[in-house]
Amino acid sequence: MNTHLHIPLTTDHDHPIPVGLPIHEHWRATAEAKGFEITDRVDDRYHLMLRCHSCGGEHRSKLHVLMTSQPLCPHCMEARWRADAEAAGLIWLGRDPDDRHYGFYQAPCGHKLRRQFELVKRIAAGECAHRCERCQHEKEEAEARARGWSLIGPAPTKGPGYRRYRHACGHEQTIARANMQSGRFNCANCGEGWSTAPSFIYCMRFTLPGMASLVKLGFSRNPDSRLNWQLKRSPDLSGQILRSVPICN
Structure with a gap:
């Protein structure tokens, strides 16, 4: 028997229509073994309504799916997606109707994101972070x-x-x-940039863990860039610009 999982692409939101056909006992037995109860036959002779033993929710399923693979309850799946979203710091908005691997989420900033379910699981597990x-x-x-x-x-x-x-x-x-x-680049057209801009003599003070404060004198076009992008390379290094004096051309 084919044991692959079947993710239903439709749920009970579009109102299945009972057809009054009999439900055979071996169908019921198969449904019970896979965690469901057959409650009705709907739409045509190829479709059933299944009630999940875990959550009690119902969904439409093809008879062929029930007999040859493992149906998945869309209500249980959505509950897991909601839980994953909450653990990842997101708000679940719904599935992407065009791709069963994706859902829509609201980020903390309020913007709408489209993300793979597996990526949200990784974010929830702390393996990575989301970015708007x-x-x-x-x-x-x-x-x-x-x-x-x-x-x-x-x-x-x-x-x-x-x-x-x-x-x-x-x-x-x-x-x-x-x-x-x-800011360390030039415009290739007009030449305006870091190498042609006015420069400064600066004085900076640094505090190193377990050591006395140090003072550094230097020359730079952009003392702020020199401090934050070149000198403060360690998160435990504290530094500040005490004074900068422009050099006239």
């Missing part, structure tokens, strides 16, 4: 605006760490997102 595409896009747009650029979109030929941007001068360029965050 809209929030991520808005974050990257803000990073670009802070540097005088606008985000165009991905740069698939360069890999996931790169984006296409448009400078205020109108020039479009592929730039690593890490460089956009730190």
